Amino acid sequence: MTTSSDVLALLQRPLEPTFFPKDDGKTVMELPERYLSDRYRPIGADLQSRFGDNVDVKIPVRDVGIPDIAFAEVIDRRGAFSVFIQKHREIAAQLIELFLRQPDIPSLIGVASYCRERLNVYLFQYAFAVAVQHREDTNNVNLPSILELFPDHFVDPAVFPKLREEGRVVSQANRVAIDIPMNYTASDRENEQRLAYWREDIGVNLHHWYWHLVYPSAGPMAVINKDRRGELFFYMHQQLIHRYNVERFSNRLGKAKSFHNFREPIAEAYFPKMVRSADNRAYAARPERATMKDIDRDVEGLKFTISEMELWRDRIYTAIDSGFVVDKSGKNIPLDGKTGIDILANLLEASDLSINPAMYGNLHISGHIAIAYCHDPENRYLEPFGIMGELSTAQRDPSFYLWHSFVDDVLVRHKDLLDPYTAADLSFPGITVTNLNVALNRANVVPNVLLTYWQRSQVDLAAGLDFGPKGNVFASFTHLQHAPFVYNIEANNGNRSPSRGTVRIFMAPKTDDRNTILKYDEWRRYVIELDKFVVTLKPGANNITRRSNQSSVTVAYNRTFRQIKTEAQIPNKSDLEQFRFCGCGWPEHMLLPKGTAEGMVFDLFVMISNYAGDSIGQEFDENINCNDSHSFCGLRDKLYPDARSMGFPFDRKSPAMVHTLQQYMAANSNMRATDVTIKFRNTVIART
Numbered sequence: 272m273t274t275s276s277d278v279l280a281l282l283q284r285p286l287e288p289t290f291f292p293k294d295d296g297k298t299v300m301e302l303p304e305r306y307l308s309d310r311y312r313p314i315g316a317d318l319q320s321r322f323g324d325n326v327d328v329k330i331p332v333r334d335v336g337i338p339d340i341a342f343a344e345v346i347d348r349r350g351a352f353s354v355f356i357q358k359h360r361e362i363a364a365q366l367i368e369l370f371l372r373q374p375d376i377p378s379l380i381g382v383a384s385y386c387r388e389r390l391n392v393y394l395f396q397y398a399f400a401v402a403v404q405h406r407e408d409t410n411n412v413n414l415p416s417i418l419e420l421f422p423d424h425f426v427d428p429a430v431f432p433k434l435r436e437e438g439r440v441v442s443q444a445n446r447v448a449i450d451i452p453m454n455y456t457a458s459d460r461e462n463e464q465r466l467a468y469w470r471e472d473i474g475v476n477l478h479h480w481y482w483h484l485v486y487p488s489a490g491p492m493a494v495i496n497k498d499r500r501g502e503l504f505f506y507m508h509q510q511l512i513h514r515y516n517v518e519r520f521s522n523r524l525g526k527a528k529s530f531h532n533f534r535e536p537i538a539e540a541y542f543p544k545m546v547r548s549a550d551n552r553a554y555a556a557r558p559e560r561a562t563m564k565d566i567d568r569d570v571e572g573l574k575f576t577i578s579e580m581e582l583w584r585d586r587i588y589t590a591i592d593s594g595f596v597v598d599k600s601g602k603n604i605p606l607d608g609k610t611g612i613d614i615l616a617n618l619l620e621a622s623d624l625s626i627n628p629a630m631y632g633n634l635h636i637s638g639h640i641a642i643a644y645c646h647d648p649e650n651r652y653l654e655p656f657g658i659m660g661e662l663s664t665a666q667r668d669p670s671f672y673l674w675h676s677f678v679d680d681v682l683v684r685h686k687d688l689l690d691p692y693t694a695a696d697l698s699f700p701g702i703t704v705t706n707l708n709v710a711l712n713r714a715n716v717v718p719n720v721l722l723t724y725w726q727r728s729q730v731d732l733a734a735g736l737d738f739g740p741k742g743n744v745f746a747s748f749t750h751l752q753h754a755p756f757v758y759n760i761e762a763n764n765g766n767r768s769p770s771r772g773t774v775r776i777f778m779a780p781k782t783d784d785r786n787t788i789l790k791y792d793e794w795r796r797y798v799i800e801l802d803k804f805v806v807t808l809k810p811g812a813n814n815i816t817r818r819s820n821q822s823s824v825t826v827a828y829n830r831t832f833r834q835i836k837t838e839a840q841i842p843n844k845s846d847l848e849q850f851r852f853c854g855c856g857w858p859e860h861m862l863l864p865k866g867t868a869e870g871m872v873f874d875l876f877v878m879i880s881n882y883a884g885d886s887i888g889q890e891f892d893e894n895i896n897c898n899d900s901h902s903f904c905g906l907r908d909k910l911y912p913d914a915r916s917m918g919f920p921f922d923r924k925s926p927a928m929v930h931t932l933q934q935y936m937a938a939n940s941n942m943r944a945t946d947v948t949i950k951f952r953n954t955v956i957a958r959t
């Protein structure tokens with residue numbers, strides 16, 4: 272096990288040279304002279320004495336020889352990097368492999384130090400973080416948040432000069448937080464701007480980045496071949512789309528259109544106003560009605576046509592409609608109700624697990640790429656990719672939701688061909704949910720009314736300000752928040768012995784943006800998961816209470832926004848555990864949709880399913896080791912902790928005679944729903 276300070280030192284201030292003092296000047300990495308870059312090697316002795324004195328900790332870096340990293344040096348050190356670009360993805364995979372191969376920590380630090388001085392800054396940070404996340408001997412490392420490494424990917428760049436000024440001019444005790452404005456990408460003339468608070472939320476984008484870091488699409492098999500990976504790609508992104516559409520209804524906007532006609536102009540513009548800090552170049556903007564074009568860019572090795580994308584799309588439709596895919600050897604592989612979605616999602620994404628890339632291509636990633644380069648498909652203007660080309664920024668752009676609605680529609684086409692669940696799948700003999708309500712976590716409240724509002728929070732961005740000030744500099748930002756609440760579920764167990772079951776809690780709006788009642792089959796496409804947990808019901812009456820912040824979907828605020836901290840800064844060991852690499856999970860502050868000022872009505876649905884059908888024969892404690900966000904992120908090094916298909920029971924069509932949720936629930940006493948109103952109060956409350 273590492274002490275982690277060496278690993279952390281490599282993950283701070285990515286644009287500063289490795290020998291430059293870290294931890295506010297207290298730590299210095301002592302590099303073998305031949306590891307210094309060409310610029311600094313001739314003046315190595317001078318640098319070591321300038322920066323090596325007056326520090327508390329010197330970390331000697333082992334000379335492990337000169338690793339062959341020519342394969343990775345082809346990406347410009349300060350240029351753009353994205354795992355959506357196949358060439359970049361392959362290079363990252365090779366680099367991850369190199370880091371994983373190192374027999375011990377000193378060798379890892381040695382090789383990584385050499386790479387850090389020479390390789391693309393984003394590539395290095397990504398590959399090193401994936402390796403640290405997946406190595407046994409580094410799994411105690413509390414990785415810094417990507418927000419603090421690359422704040423340029425997450426916040427308005429206009430704040431950086433102000434943060435630098437505050438940090439340089441004002442002493443630590445007198446510094447004030449610099450405000451990141453809420454609305455800076457468009458005015459209210461643009462309807463899509465009503466959703467900017469959601470798309471540009473820092474936590475939402477961090478979650479997406481972490482999810483793909485935990486579930487890379489390329490790399491060594493040990494890293495990518497995780498239990499039900501494809502299915503989780505489908506389900507997590509489907510939930511993003513459901514949540515986004517529900518949020519649109521809250522803001523009186525219709526659902527995002529599915530982008531299935533690749534020749535159609537993209538109605539929505541997006542002007543990101545973001546700047547890559549590595550080279551100070553702006554991300555390209557996309558005007559209204561831009562179209563995807565054939566991509567032919569030598570520099571990234573990208574070459575494909577829209578016709579090819581159409582061909583892949585149509586082959587995937589054919590596979591779904593005929594119920595099987597064709598593997599590399601020409602064999603038909605059936606798409607059954609259990610593994611079909613996993614196979615399809617992996618080939619549509621496409622991850623390295625695709626069953627036949629030659630046949631089904633690389634559809635989802637090509638969509639990201641074609642949109643991201645629609646301003647410069649042939650590199651005529653030497654422009655790098657736009658906002659859709661990168662995991663940490665893609666969700667800011669309205670086009671993300673058009674594209675992923677298409678991806679979701681394709682996969683739902685398969686789901687809709689499966690037989691409805693049987694009575695045996697859905698029922699839980701002897702179990703009746705007799706009552707259900709939610710209430711705010713405070714005295715004298717009206718049940719089934721939930722509350723949302725704006726909250727102002729702060730985050731320390733000092734660690735990401737390369738060559739920036741010492742100490743902390745805080746930025747404040749405003750985000751959606753909800754008042755904490757509690758679910759109260761009463762269930763009767765008519766059996767003679769205790770029964771184990773899984774409580775599944777979902778919510779979906781009763782009406783769309785125009786106040787039209789949603790029929791059951793549409794309603795199903797807006798269901799958002801709120802929580803899932805296992806209970807044991809004793810014979811007779813049971814009262815189950817569950818707090819909203821225990822959700823299996825979310826991670827707590829301090830985990831989404833955790834700061835770089837070393838063991839020395841966190842004396843309490845259990846706190847350190849908390850700060851481990853657990854960034855994956857929907858941000859807690861976004862658990863609920865915004866609702867409306869007058870109150871928006873939702874169906875809150877609860878089902879207690881029979882554990883006999885849920886169990887995968889693996890126990891886990893949801894309260895330890897980042898296990899609490901398993902719905903979207905699974906469990907580290909374990910099986911996905913639910914045998915049912917993800918999204919159960921709403922992932923499949925119901926029998927044709929079902930038109931309402933009430934009809935759907937009628938035969939199942941283990942289900943219950945209640946109306947819940949979400950009221951939005953347009954006030955800003957500071958986080959205490």
Ligand code: CUO
Nearest residue numbers: 479508635639665
């Ligand atoms: Cu996460 Cu397209 O897969 O953005």
